[in-house]
Amino acid sequence: MPAARPSPAGRAPVAPDPDAGGSWWQAGWPSAGYGSLARSTDADVVVVGGGVTGSSAAWHLARAGARVVLVEARELASGASGRNGGFLLAGMAHRPAALAALVGEGRAAELFGLTVEGRERLYEVAAQVGAADCAVRTGSLRLAVDAGEVEDLDREATLLEAAGFAVERLDHASLAPPLRDHFRGGLRFPDDGRSVPAGWVRALGAAAAEAGAIVHECSPIAAIEDDEDGVVVRTRAGVEVRADHVVVATEAWLSGLLPELAGVVLPYRSQVLAAAPPRTDDGVVRRLLPEVSWSRRGWDYAQQAADGTLVVGGEELEDIEHVRSWDETVVDRDQRWLEGWIRRVLEVEPHVVARWAGVLSQTVDGFPLLGPLPGRPRVLACGGWGGAGNVLGFVGGGLVADLARGAEDRIPPELRAARIAEGSSAR
Numbered sequence: 001m002p003a004a005r006p007s008p009a010g011r012a013p014v015a016p017d018p019d020a021g022g023s024w025w026q027a028g029w030p031s032a033g034y035g036s037l038a039r040s041t042d043a044d045v046v047v048v049g050g051g052v053t054g055s056s057a058a059w060h061l062a063r064a065g066a067r068v069v070l071v072e073a074r075e076l077a078s079g080a081s082g083r084n085g086g087f088l089l090a091g092m093a094h095r096p097a098a099l100a101a102l103v104g105e106g107r108a109a110e111l112f113g114l115t116v117e118g119r120e121r122l123y124e125v126a127a128q129v130g131a132a133d134c135a136v137r138t139g140s141l142r143l144a145v146d147a148g149e150v151e152d153l154d155r156e157a158t159l160l161e162a163a164g165f166a167v168e169r170l171d172h173a174s175l176a177p178p179l180r181d182h183f184r185g186g187l188r189f190p191d192d193g194r195s196v197p198a199g200w201v202r203a204l205g206a207a208a209a210e211a212g213a214i215v216h217e218c219s220p221i222a223a224i225e226d227d228e229d230g231v232v233v234r235t236r237a238g239v240e241v242r243a244d245h246v247v248v249a250t251e252a253w254l255s256g257l258l259p260e261l262a263g264v265v266l267p268y269r270s271q272v273l274a275a276a277p278p279r280t281d282d283g284v285v286r287r288l289l290p291e292v293s294w295s296r297r298g299w300d301y302a303q304q305a306a307d308g309t310l311v312v313g314g315e316e317l318e319d320i321e322h323v324r325s326w327d328e329t330v331v332d333r334d335q336r337w338l339e340g341w342i343r344r345v346l347e348v349e350p351h352v353v354a355r356w357a358g359v360l361s362q363t364v365d366g367f368p369l370l371g372p373l374p375g376r377p378r379v380l381a382c383g384g385w386g387g388a389g390n391v392l393g394f395v396g397g398g399l400v401a402d403l404a405r406g407a408e409d410r411i412p413p414e415l416r417a418a419r420i421a422e423g424s425s426a427r
C-alpha cells in the first residue's frame with residue numbers, strides 16, 4: 001500500500017520506519033549492537049536519537065562526568081548520519097554570501113569560523129576514537145554549472161578571503177579534465193574532508209559508551225513529558241527514562257516528538273547510489289575525484305571512497321512533491337539521473353552496488369535550532385542542519401551538552417530554538 005504523502009507543514013511520524021532499506025555505508029561499517037531499553041531508569045540527561053548529533057552530545061556529556069542515557073529508535077547512524085554523502089564541510093545551509101546578507105559580514109564570518117573550528121575538532125576526535133580513516137582531510141571542491149553560480153562562488157570567495165579563511169579560486173582553465181568540460185569554475189577548500197559517515201558516527205557512539213554513556217538501540221521514544229522538576233521520555237513499550245534534561249536529536253523527525261516544530265522543521269529526502277570503483281584496462285582503480293565535489297548549489301554531490309567506490313547523490317530537480325517526505329524510499333527517476341551524472345561528468349559506465357535514500361531536515365528560516373524550546377527549559381532541541389549536519393551536528397551536540405550540564409552557554413543567538421516563539425522569523 002503506498003504511504004500517505006505528508007504535507008510539508010505536517011507533523012513527522014513519531015519515529016522512523018524500522019524496515020527502511022539501508023546504505024552502502026551502513027552495510028560496510030555495522031553497529032556494535034546495543035540492547036534495547038528494557039527497564040525504566042534515570043539519568044542526568046537523556047539523549048533521543050543516535051546520529052552524529054546525539055552521539056556527539058552523549059560523548060561530550062559522558063566525558064564531562066554526566067550520567068547520560070542515549071536512546072535510538074533503530075541502530076546508531078540509521079538516519080541521515082549513516083546515509084549521507086560524507087562531506088565534511090565548514091559552513092552551514094546559508095552559504096557565506098547569503099549568510100552575510102542576513103546577519104552582516106562580521107557575524108557571517110564568526111558563524112563560518114565556528115564550523116571551521118568544529119571541523120578541526122572533528123578530525124581530532126575521529127583520530128582519538130580510532131576512526132581517523134573515517135574522517136580524512138581531502139579538500140572539497142564546489143563547482144559552478146552556470147554564470148549565476150560562478151557569481152555566487154566569486155562572492156563567497158571574496159568574503160572568506162577578507163575574513164582570512166583558506167579558499168582557492170579555480171577558473172575554468174584550471175579545472176582538471178573531465179570536470180573542465182562540464183563546469184565553469186570552482187572553489188577549493190583545502191581543509192574540508194571526506195567521511196565514512198556510518199563508520200565515524202558508530203565509532204563516536206562506541207566512544208560515548210566507553211566513557212560511561214548507556215546506549216540503547218531499537219527503542220523508539222513515543223512521548224516526552226516535562227515540567228519544572230524534570231523530564232520523562234517513554235518508549236512505545238512504556239519503559240521510561242527520567243532525567244533533568246532531554247536532548248532531542250531526531251533531526252527530520254523532530255516534530256514527531258516536539259509538536260511545536262511542525263511546519264518549522266521540514267523533511268528533505270535525497271537520493272544516493274554507490275558504484276563499483278572505475279578501473280583501467282589493467283584493473284587499476286582510477287582516482288577521478290580527489291576531493292569531495294558538489295555543484296548545482298548542492299543538488300549534485302559526489303565523492304570517491306578510499307577503495308575507489310563512487311558515492312553520488314542528489315536530485316534531477318528540486319521536486320517538492322518528492323523531496324518533502326519522511327519515507328527513506330528510493331526514487332527511480334532520480335537514481336537514473338545519478339547514473340547519468342556519472343556517465344556524463346566522469347565519463348565512466350556506473351556499476352551500481354547500492355541505492356538508498358536519506359532524509360535530512362530544513363528549517364523555514366534556514367538556521368539550525370539549538371537549545372530550550374519556548375516555555376520548556378528542560379527540553380533541548382538540536383537539529384535543523386539543512387544538509388550540512390556532518391560538521392554542524394557534531395558542533396551542535398557539544399554546545400547542547402554544555403547547556404545540559406550547566407556549563408557555559410555558547411549557542412550563537414541566530415541558532416537558538418527559542419526564536420520559534422510566535423511571531424519570530426522561524427515561523
Ligand SMILES: Cc1cc2nc3c(=O)[nH]c(=O)nc-3n(C[C@H](O)[C@H](O)[C@H](O)COP(=O)(O)OP(=O)(O)OC[C@H]3O[C@@H](n4cnc5c(N)ncnc54)[C@H](O)[C@@H]3O)c2cc1C
Nearest residue numbers: 049051052053073079080081084085087221251358389390
Ligand atoms: C542523502 C543525504 C546526503 C547528505 N550529505 C551530507 C554531506 O555530505 N555533508 C553534510 O554535512 N551533511 C549531509 N547531509 C546531512 C547530514 O547527514 C545530517 O545533517 C546529519 O547526519 C544529521 O545528523 P543528526 O544526528 O542530527 O540526525 P540523524 O542522523 O537523522 O539522526 C536522527 C536519529 O534519530 C532517530 N530517531 C528518530 N525518531 C526517534 C524516536 N522517536 N526515538 C528514538 N530515536 C529516534 C533516527 O532513527 C536517527 O538515527 C546529508 C543528508 C542526506 C539525507
